[in-house]
Amino acid sequence: MLKIEGLRVKYGADEVVRGVDLAVKKGECVGLVGESGCGKTTVGLSAARLIDARKGKIVSGKILFEGRDILEFDAEGLRKLRGRRISYVFQEPFSSLNPVFTVHEQLKEALREKGKAQEAISEILKSVGLEKISGKKNIYPHELSGGMQQRVMIAMAIASRPDLVILDEPTTALDVSVQNQILELIAELKEKMNLSILFISHDLRIVFSMADRINVMYAGRIVESGPKKDIVSQPRHPYTKGLIGSIPSLKNRKKRFEAIEGKTPLFSDLPKGCKFYPRCKFRIEKCEDEEPAIENISGDHFARCVRAKELV
Amino acid sequence: MELLKVKNLKKIFPKHKVAAVDGVDISISKGEIYGLVGESGCGKSTIARAILRLIEVQEGSVLYKEQDLLKMPYRKMRAFRKSLQMIFQDPHTSLDPRVKIGEIIEEVFIIHDNLSQQERRNKTLETLEMVGLGEAYLGRLPSELSGGERQRVGIARALATDPEFIICDEPVSSLDISVQAQILNLLMDLQKRKNLTYLFISHDLGVVGSICDRVSVMRKGRFVETAPCEEIFASPKHEYTKTLLNASRLHFR
Numbered sequence: 001m002l003k004i005e006g007l008r009v010k011y012g013a014d015e016v017v018r019g020v021d022l023a024v025k026k027g028e029c030v031g032l033v034g035e036s037g038c039g040k041t042t043v044g045l046s047a048a049r050l051i052d053a054r055k056g057k058i059v060s061g062k063i064l065f066e067g068r069d070i071l072e073f074d075a076e077g078l079r080k081l082r083g084r085r086i087s088y089v090f091q092e093p094f095s096s097l098n099p100v101f102t103v104h105e106q107l108k109e110a111l112r113e114k115g116k117a118q119e120a121i122s123e124i125l126k127s128v129g130l131e132k133i134s135g136k137k138n139i140y141p142h143e144l145s146g147g148m149q150q151r152v153m154i155a156m157a158i159a160s161r162p163d164l165v166i167l168d169e170p171t172t173a174l175d176v177s178v179q180n181q182i183l184e185l186i187a188e189l190k191e192k193m194n195l196s197i198l199f200i201s202h203d204l205r206i207v208f209s210m211a212d213r214i215n216v217m218y219a220g221r222i223v224e225s226g227p228k229k230d231i232v233s234q235p236r237h238p239y240t241k242g243l244i245g246s247i248p249s250l251k252n253r254k255k256r257f258e259a260i261e262g263k264t265p266l267f268s269d270l271p272k273g274c275k276f277y278p279r280c281k282f283r284i285e286k287c288e289d290e291e292p293a294i295e296n297i298s299g300d301h302f303a304r305c306v307r308a309k310e311l312v
Numbered sequence: 313m314e315l316l317k318v319k320n321l322k323k324i325f326p327k328h329k330v331a332a333v334d335g336v337d338i339s340i341s342k343g344e345i346y347g348l349v350g351e352s353g354c355g356k357s358t359i360a361r362a363i364l365r366l367i368e369v370q371e372g373s374v375l376y377k378e379q380d381l382l383k384m385p386y387r388k389m390r391a392f393r394k395s396l397q398m399i400f401q402d403p404h405t406s407l408d409p410r411v412k413i414g415e416i417i418e419e420v421f422i423i424h425d426n427l428s429q430q431e432r433r434n435k436t437l438e439t440l441e442m443v444g445l446g447e448a449y450l451g452r453l454p455s456e457l458s459g460g461e462r463q464r465v466g467i468a469r470a471l472a473t474d475p476e477f478i479i480c481d482e483p484v485s486s487l488d489i490s491v492q493a494q495i496l497n498l499l500m501d502l503q504k505r506k507n508l509t510y511l512f513i514s515h516d517l518g519v520v521g522s523i524c525d526r527v528s529v530m531r532k533g534r535f536v537e538t539a540p541c542e543e544i545f546a547s548p549k550h551e552y553t554k555t556l557l558n559a560s561r562l563h564f565r
Contacts, residue, residue, distance in 0.1 A: 175351045176515055249518075253522055256500060260494075
């Protein structure tokens with residue numbers, strides 16, 4: 001469905017996506033996980049050609065949607081693509097919805113066919129669990145809770161019956177119990193509509209529960225990728241291990257977390273060799289000089305670490 | 313030893329008819345980390361603010377070392393504020409954007425202690441070092457810091473009065489999970505080193521479960537369940553606790 005090859009994106013002088021390869025198959029949910037500022041949102045925005053041209057630029061690479069490179073699309077081609085074949089759900093529902101239009105008006109805009117809009121809107125609202133407001137035409141976004149607003153965003157995303165939905169931290173602004181409801185809704189819609197999903201989050205717990213495949217991103221590059229079960233049970237990159245160690249666990253109650261020390265490097269000041277080297281517990285001398293290539297571990301499992309094969 | 317005892321606390325906000333906090337009892341021992349968990353709007357932050365008298369309540373008492381904070385004259389309460397501190401959720405809005413980090417901490421010593429300028433400077437640096445921030449941070453503004461670093465400043469500000477009891481109100485919920493782990497480690501280290509007592513508020517039962525000794529689960533102004541953490545995770549009694557537990561995604565580890 002979606003295949004990103006060698007994507008490089010620059011914001012001014014900083015290269016924030018430094019050669020990313022990623023693929024989402026039909027009906028598959030692929031997770032993209034990493035800390036704030038690792039470039040994951042930029043990858044998501046690029047996949048829908050939503051990078052603000054005043055700020056950033058796709059320098060090189062291909063973004064193949066059903067085999068065609070959307071980087072070569074003109075404005076008309078993109079218009080037919082975005083909001084129809086590819087939808088985007090952002091982190092903060094309230095700032096993504098227009099406060100001066102009703103939910104109905106905004107949903108109507110997202111529909112592909114405008115005939116029988118009323119019925120279609122009711123139907124969509126029901127499918128995202130908003131039966132309560134499906135009959136009411138004059139509801140404004142501010143009258144809804146955060147969870148309901150995010151349901152509206154999802155309704156708008158699926159209204160055009162897209163093939164690919166990019167979800168960028170769709171539950172981060174929500175309480176855990178509401179988070180769960182939204183994630184269940186996404187999983188249910190994915191099955192029902194056979195959606196392909198690119199799921200972006202900093203929280204491995206959520207990505208683990210949603211994705212079939214997981215890509216871990218650090219400082220603008222994928223450092224580990226593989227099927228969920230491999231990443232959960234046999235993470236090979238020290239960064240992935242650190243992210244997993246940061247998850248609250250009852251087994252290690254009242255014990256210190258195996259956290260990652262330090263903070264993410266600035267793109268203007270990246271280390272020379274492996275970008276994770278300064279924070280890595282397993283670093284050796286050669287990590288300082290050369291950024292390792294991504295290597296196959298087994299089957300479909302890849303990691304960008306010189307010690308990946310010994311770190312079991 | 314019982315450090316803090318909240319009895320039958322009740323708060324009704326004038327505009328709303330329902331009680332935000334509806335008859336709540338808490339008892340926290342010295343050195344304990346007591347968790348308070350529930351969704352947005354359940355009243356957990358209202359309890360925190362009531363304990364510190366940042367808002368006035370209609371009913372109830374808050375006994376700190378057997379003295380009722382709610383009945384205390386203002387002047388006396390001010391002395392008590394040194395030993396009761398709070399860490400806020402949002403490190404972006406709880407720090408004045410125009411004030412340098414060094415001054416934010418130094419201000420605490422100006423208000424509470426009678427020290428020379430040199431002594432104040434030394435204590436400011438000492439306090440920042442306790443939370444893993446060095447001299448380089450003294451002259452920086454909050455906007456130059458990451459979310460995690462800002463929360464460290466929030467913790468340093470609370471520690472500056474050398475408190476015994478700290479209310480942590482969602483201290484990690486706006487942070488990335490990797491930074492969250494760092495901050496939780498810091499809070500656990502400080503608790504051990506200084507034998508601090510925490511009231512730890514969160515909507516994430518996973519976070520509460522990994523650091524707290526006891527926990528109360530709150531819903532619509534009331535506690536639905538209070539128990540030692542091990543017990544609540546091994547056999548949750550209330551349906552609502554089970555829902556929260558399920559939402560915390562603890563089964564991946």
